[in-house]
Amino acid sequence: MSVINPLNRSMTTDFDSRNMDWYIDKFVQFIVFVAGISAIIFIIGIFIFITMEGFGFLLEDFSFREFFFSPFWEPSDEDAPEYGILALVAGTASVTGLAMIVAIPFSLGAAIFIGEFASGKMREYLKVLVELLAAIPSVVWGFIGLSIMNPLIIDLFDVPVGLNVLNAGIILGLMAAPIMTSIAEDALKAVPDRYREAAEALGATRWQVIFKTVLPAAKNGLLGAVLLGVGRGFGETMAVLMATGHAVNIPGSLFDPVRALTATIAAELGETAVGSPHYQALFTIGIFLFIITFIINLTADLIVRGIRKG
Amino acid sequence: MFAESALNVRNKRVQNLFRILFLMMTVLLIIPVVIILATLIAKGGSIISIDFLFTDPTNGMTAGGIFPALLGTVWIVAVALLASVPLGVAAAIYLNEYAGDNWFTRIIQLAIINLAGVPSIVHALFGVGAFVIFFGFGTSILAASLTLAIMTLPVVIVSTRESLRAVPQAFREACWNMGATRWQTIRRVVLPNAVSGILTGVILEVSRTTGETAPIMFTGAAFFLPFLPQGVFDQTMALSLHLFVVATQVPGVPDNLPFGVALVLIAMVLLMNSISIAFRMYLRGKKKW
Numbered sequence: 001m002s003v004i005n006p007l008n009r010s011m012t013t014d015f016d017s018r019n020m021d022w023y024i025d026k027f028v029q030f031i032v033f034v035a036g037i038s039a040i041i042f043i044i045g046i047f048i049f050i051t052m053e054g055f056g057f058l059l060e061d062f063s064f065r066e067f068f069f070s071p072f073w074e075p076s077d078e079d080a081p082e083y084g085i086l087a088l089v090a091g092t093a094s095v096t097g098l099a100m101i102v103a104i105p106f107s108l109g110a111a112i113f114i115g116e117f118a119s120g121k122m123r124e125y126l127k128v129l130v131e132l133l134a135a136i137p138s139v140v141w142g143f144i145g146l147s148i149m150n151p152l153i154i155d156l157f158d159v160p161v162g163l164n165v166l167n168a169g170i171i172l173g174l175m176a177a178p179i180m181t182s183i184a185e186d187a188l189k190a191v192p193d194r195y196r197e198a199a200e201a202l203g204a205t206r207w208q209v210i211f212k213t214v215l216p217a218a219k220n221g222l223l224g225a226v227l228l229g230v231g232r233g234f235g236e237t238m239a240v241l242m243a244t245g246h247a248v249n250i251p252g253s254l255f256d257p258v259r260a261l262t263a264t265i266a267a268e269l270g271e272t273a274v275g276s277p278h279y280q281a282l283f284t285i286g287i288f289l290f291i292i293t294f295i296i297n298l299t300a301d302l303i304v305r306g307i308r309k310g
Numbered sequence: 311m312f313a314e315s316a317l318n319v320r321n322k323r324v325q326n327l328f329r330i331l332f333l334m335m336t337v338l339l340i341i342p343v344v345i346i347l348a349t350l351i352a353k354g355g356s357i358i359s360i361d362f363l364f365t366d367p368t369n370g371m372t373a374g375g376i377f378p379a380l381l382g383t384v385w386i387v388a389v390a391l392l393a394s395v396p397l398g399v400a401a402a403i404y405l406n407e408y409a410g411d412n413w414f415t416r417i418i419q420l421a422i423i424n425l426a427g428v429p430s431i432v433h434a435l436f437g438v439g440a441f442v443i444f445f446g447f448g449t450s451i452l453a454a455s456l457t458l459a460i461m462t463l464p465v466v467i468v469s470t471r472e473s474l475r476a477v478p479q480a481f482r483e484a485c486w487n488m489g490a491t492r493w494q495t496i497r498r499v500v501l502p503n504a505v506s507g508i509l510t511g512v513i514l515e516v517s518r519t520t521g522e523t524a525p526i527m528f529t530g531a532a533f534f535l536p537f538l539p540q541g542v543f544d545q546t547m548a549l550s551l552h553l554f555v556v557a558t559q560v561p562g563v564p565d566n567l568p569f570g571v572a573l574v575l576i577a578m579v580l581l582m583n584s585i586s587i588a589f590r591m592y593l594r595g596k597k598k599w
Contacts, residue, residue: 021491021494024493025491028492028496029492029493031400032400032404033404033408035397035400036400039421039463039467040417040418040421042421042425049436049444050432053439106338107339109334109335110335110339113332117332128587129340130339131583132584133340135518135521137523137550137575137579139553142554142557143553143554143568143572144346144572146557146558147557147568147569148349174339174342174343178339206329210328232427235430235431237429237431238430238523262429262524265435266431266524266527269434269438269527282435283435283439286432289431289432290432293424294424294428296427297424
């Protein structure tokens with residue numbers, strides 16, 4: 001047979017033999033697959049390791065009522081330590097809320113200008129500028145809050161201390177705005193040009209096109225951008241550590257100092273003994289933060305992906 | 311002949327009004343940052359000198375330079391890159407060259423998005439639990455760098471994937487037709503065509519790693535050390551943490567010192583981002599297909 005049909009034999013040797021190249025190929029495929037799923041491994045790993053460190057607290061000292069509803073965070077009290085994160089949640093929420101009030105109008109406005117009004121070179125320059133603004137490290141923002149905003153607020157509003165909700169909110173807003181701008185601009189860009197052309201063909205002016213056509217079509221993407229901004233605000237550490245004033249307090253006004261969940265971990269982890277209830281309580285806050293930001297990011301992604309498919 | 315109707319005039323006016331309004335919003339977003347940068351330069355510029363960059367801090371960090379912090383940041387960034395670049399590039403190769411468009415790939419993407427969204431302080435807790443305690447690296451450059459590597463992994467994956475995707479499918483098909491295996495195609499055709507794009511992402515990651523503070527606070531960076539790190543199991547000072555320390559933890563620091571540190575840090579970060587952006591634009595202009 002083989003003598004009669006040599007072509008057939010060479011086919012089998014070429015395509016079926018498991019030579020060195022074949023093994024290398026399979027080996028590489030395995031390696032990149034492991035690398036590919038590493039993100040999943042790390043996410044699960046993060047959850048497992050912070051749960052492991054915080055587990056002792058969850059078993060012993062943890063009480064759901066105290067943890068979520070007590071405004072007293074006094075973990076170093078020798079007789080009766082209290083682990084209530086209500087005031088810390090209020091601190092994080094107030095600062096993030098103010099940051100969003102600052103960031104949403106400006107970032108959406110800037111996204112609309114860059115995406116719909118600016119053209120050519122100007123658009124390029126503005127996008128580069130926004131990208132550079134997003135790169136400023138959070139510790140630098142915190143320092144700005146401490147050294148520039150603090151005296152400014154004391155002067156302007158005649159208050160004794162300028163490290164408060166207002167300061168941290170503005171700083172966080174300025175920080176989140178560039179990122180929200182570029183995500184929002186992506187959402188506007190995802191609206192097909194034929195929508196705009198159809199609206200223009202009906203005689204709509206530019207702003208009518210934007211308000212009646214583009215914004216409704218990009219609604220989900222814009223919502224996703226806002227949600228990612230919220231997630232970013234929730235997780236921000238150095239800036240809020242340096243600009244909030246760091247006092248455990250449910251804020252009554254913009255000029256009250258507060259303390260954020262993230263900042264509490266950053267400030268106290270270094271002082272606690274490994275394995276002590278205080279140390280484990282800080283990890284429990286970490287679990288809480290992980291779950292909250294996980295939900296926010298997941299929701300944002302689902303919302304954004306929703307329009308891509310539709 | 312075609313006189314503009316009242317409606318037309320009104321529409322034009324409204325449009326111009328909105329144009330100006332949105333321009334103002336963009337400008338208002340940028341102006342505070344320009345003012346801040348100007349203040350940093352005005353207050354910190356006076357202290358910047360070759361000496362400031364290359365001498366040790368003295369007098370309990372109230373005088374002298376920032377050399378150990380600068381060197382420590384180089385250490386941390388270098389080790390972090392060694393870990394995250396190969397892993398991130400391999401992950402991007404899997405996602406772009408091997409993975410199908412199915413639920414499993416979708417889960418990987420969700421994990422990447424979430425990895426980028428986990429708060430930096432939670433990454434720090436993970437670094438403490440995993441690298442410092444569980445793997446027994448102690449507070450060291452290695453623990454700090456691995457924590458940062460995992461945190462910045464999404465940057466490498468996303469940018470590498472972007473540049474792999476830009477290589478036309480026809481290139482791969484031509485190579486397969488020559489009888490090359492998948493890996494040979496990737497190594498000889500896909501990667502060479504994507505390497506400059508990957509580099510852009512790596513520079514971006516360097517910038518990101520340089521500025522991070524919270525993840526290294528408890529995993530390897532120290533407030534002050536009288537010696538320089540000798541290896542990856544030593545602790546080190548770092549520029550970002552040094553800014554935090556001189557701004558908040560040390561009494562009696564002269565006004566211009568923290569401003570100087572902030573200026574150096576922000577200059578490094580912005581410089582690297584600018585290089586990355588310029589590189590990207592150059593590549594876009596050069597692209598032949």
